Amino acid sequence: MSVQDIERTAHEDVSPDKLQSHVEYFCSLGEKLAGNPEEAQACDYIVSQLSKAGIEIRVFEFESYVSHPGIARITTYFPEKKFVEGVGISFSVSTPAVGISAEIVSVGNGTEKDYEDRNVAGKIVLVDSAPRPESVIAASEHGAVALVGWSEGQSLRKLTATPVWGTPSLEDKRRIPRIPVVSISGEDGIPLRHWANAGGLMGTVTTEVWEGWKTLHLPIAEIPGSRPEFILVGGHYCSWFDGATDNATGNSCLLELARILKKNQKTLRYGVRLAWWPGHSNGRYSGSTWYADTFWQDLYDNGIVYLNIDSPGVRGATVYAPRHQMAEVSEFNENSVAELSSRSAVTSAEVQLVHGGKAGKYVSPTRPVRAGDQSFCGIGVTSIGVYSMLPGDHPDRRKVGGSGGAWWWHSKDDTIDKADAEILAQDTRVYLSIILRLATTSVLPFNFAATAQDYLDCLREYQEEIGDYLPLEGLTQTVTLLKEKASALPTQSRNLADTKIADPLNRLYLSLARVLNPPLYTSVLPFEHQPAVPTRLLPDLAPALQLKKMNPGSNDFKFLVAGLKRKITKINFHVLQAIRLIDSWRSEDAELMQGKG
Numbered sequence: 001m002s003v004q005d006i007e008r009t010a011h012e013d014v015s016p017d018k019l020q021s022h023v024e025y026f027c028s029l030g031e032k033l034a035g036n037p038e039e040a041q042a043c044d045y046i047v048s049q050l051s052k053a054g055i056e057i058r059v060f061e062f063e064s065y066v067s068h069p070g071i072a073r074i075t076t077y078f079p080e081k082k083f084v085e086g087v088g089i090s091f092s093v094s095t096p097a098v099g100i101s102a103e104i105v106s107v108g109n110g111t112e113k114d115y116e117d118r119n120v121a122g123k124i125v126l127v128d129s130a131p132r133p134e135s136v137i138a139a140s141e142h143g144a145v146a147l148v149g150w151s152e153g154q155s156l157r158k159l160t161a162t163p164v165w166g167t168p169s170l171e172d173k174r175r176i177p178r179i180p181v182v183s184i185s186g187e188d189g190i191p192l193r194h195w196a197n198a199g200g201l202m203g204t205v206t207t208e209v210w211e212g213w214k215t216l217h218l219p220i221a222e223i224p225g226s227r228p229e230f231i232l233v234g235g236h237y238c239s240w241f242d243g244a245t246d247n248a249t250g251n252s253c254l255l256e257l258a259r260i261l262k263k264n265q266k267t268l269r270y271g272v273r274l275a276w277w278p279g280h281s282n283g284r285y286s287g288s289t290w291y292a293d294t295f296w297q298d299l300y301d302n303g304i305v306y307l308n309i310d311s312p313g314v315r316g317a318t319v320y321a322p323r324h325q326m327a328e329v330s331e332f333n334e335n336s337v338a339e340l341s342s343r344s345a346v347t348s349a350e351v352q353l354v355h356g357g358k359a360g361k362y363v364s365p366t367r368p369v370r371a372g373d374q375s376f377c378g379i380g381v382t383s384i385g386v387y388s389m390l391p392g393d394h395p396d397r398r399k400v401g402g403s404g405g406a407w408w409w410h411s412k413d414d415t416i417d418k419a420d421a422e423i424l425a426q427d428t429r430v431y432l433s434i435i436l437r438l439a440t441t442s443v444l445p446f447n448f449a450a451t452a453q454d455y456l457d458c459l460r461e462y463q464e465e466i467g468d469y470l471p472l473e474g475l476t477q478t479v480t481l482l483k484e485k486a487s488a489l490p491t492q493s494r495n496l497a498d499t500k501i502a503d504p505l506n507r508l509y510l511s512l513a514r515v516l517n518p519p520l521y522t523s524v525l526p527f528e529h530q531p532a533v534p535t536r537l538l539p540d541l542a543p544a545l546q547l548k549k550m551n552p553g554s555n556d557f558k559f560l561v562a563g564l565k566r567k568i569t570k571i572n573f574h575v576l577q578a579i580r581l582i583d584s585w586r587s588e589d590a591e592l593m594q595g596k597g
Contacts, residue, residue, distance in 0.1 A: 020421040022252035034279040035214025043217040060218040066283040070208035072182040091162035092181035099206035106196040110135030133163040140177035146205040150189025157410040158240040165529035166289025180207040216278040225268035235309040236280030245403040249313035288375040303381040313424025314404030317388040324385035332445035362457035377521040380514035452483035540567040
């Protein structure tokens with residue numbers, strides 16, 4: 001049976017009714033906080049559905065450090081006493097029972113630049129956006145006693161204040177900002193900003209937040225292939241409120257994928273693992289982090305790609321946005337989406353979700369950002385993804401981080417009526433085809449010349465910004481050589497059927513991903529996790545952008561340059577390793593071809 005026949009049969013098997021039934025059950029549980037009974041009920045349901053399909057499943061239990069927000073409000077006293085109800089933020093802190101009273105000052109978006117020439121010590125700061133780790137950190141560092149953030153419209157959005165990815169280490173724990181945070185609606189935030197700007201506005205912030213250890217449950221469905229390598233597919237099953245489109249629809253999609261892939265198991269060259277992550281929001285991706293930490297070596301040795309499924313099946317979604325896609329699979333991903341759907345695939349920044357966004361002048365906005373359970377970048381596992389989205393001009397569209405870009409994201413309004421079973425079925429078919437094409441191919445559709453181009457695009461921006469201060473030319477020449485060598489690989493290897501050649505080539509691709517992706521996306525050791533704050537690619541070089549603001553004769557300038565030169569050496573080492581891997585494979589391939597002749 002051809003791949004096309006397998007896909008067609010699999011598409012016909014997708015059941016909107018089954019998907020709808022799953023979504024209804026998950027929504028009926030209400031808010032599913034990691035470690036709470038509702039999440040355990042969701043886990044039991046996942047296990048029961050997989051068992052019915054005859055799928056091998058393991059449920060891992062582990063302790064995780066999580067945070068459950070409770071009440072949150074702010075009381076103002078001018079022009080009259082007013083109670084403004086809000087929602088709490090994970091990993092913020094509780095106030096005393098009487099609250100914390102201080103002057104309220106508006107600080108724009110709450111970025112570091114917004115605090116220039118401002119003294120907010122001892123004050124409550126109001127930011128013109130939903131609370132984010134970076135705004136909470138800035139407020140804390142400048143001495144604010146509390147932060148209030150607001151979201152556009154009527155929505156009250158629950159979020160998290162910590163930048164620490166996963167359960168913190170002892171050192172990480174000290175990086176969690178320790179101030180109370182309240183999230184309010186734009187309808188309350190805009191007038192509050194008006195009175196704060198007028199000066200002298202006093203207020204009282206009151207919050208209750210629980211923080212501590214909970215036992216979490218991580219169900220993993222295993223559908224083995226004929227080889228040890230595997231595709232990892234995951235989505236979080238904890239949720240704020242009902243979480244219909246974030247992420248009950250994704251959990252339902254995973255169940256349907258597992259059921260259909262199991263029926264097609266005999267066709268799979270590579271295995272598929274499907275994971276329902278706990279601790280996504282109130283543990284800051286602690287489920288996928290635990291999995292990465294626990295199965296690091298297996299992921300390093302055998303992980304082909306990670307596909308994150310979050311917020312499919314959104315009412316009104318008519319476009320696809322390739323997102324969290326690394327360069328080496330972007331062409332395959334975008335071509336597949338274009339072929340599989342009548343919808344347009346939009347890669348511009350305008351339709352990308354804003355949560356966890358990165359700075360970058362030339363690099364595609366579709367690259368992975370610090371969000372979406374991207375816990376595997378340090379290992380070097382290639383990321384691939386496509387998100388079903390509302391178009392940019394849709395009346396429900398907002399600048400939010402999920403639910404297809406809809407205004408109800410992370411709010412009490414993310415209810416069952418916001419999901420569409422037919423759209424969810426279409427999204428499931430797209431995911432099925434992407435997985436099946438990867439799991440049945442003889443040669444993985446990777447193009448590391450595109451990865452090298454991401455390096456060059458990053459270096460181009462750094463060269464323009466600080467080229468006078470750092471020697472980047474040598475690194476650029478090394479990356480250019482890598483691109484030349486990698487460019488030949490897809491042409492030489494396309495449609496290879498001989499496993500004696502194809503298997504070593506695929507192992508080369510995995511090795512290149514392990515060497516090239518970590519420095520492109522992280523600045524930490526491969527066994528650690530980059531913080532959950534926006535960053536640009538090649539983050540080791542990001543501090544270089546401070547140089548043009550510094551005195552070249554100062555000690556700090558010279559210290560920074562000395563450290564950055566070592567980072568350039570580190571990146572150059574990784575690129576040279578990739579070149580040597582390609583050269584070694586070419587030599588082995590030539591020997592195989594001679595032996596075949």
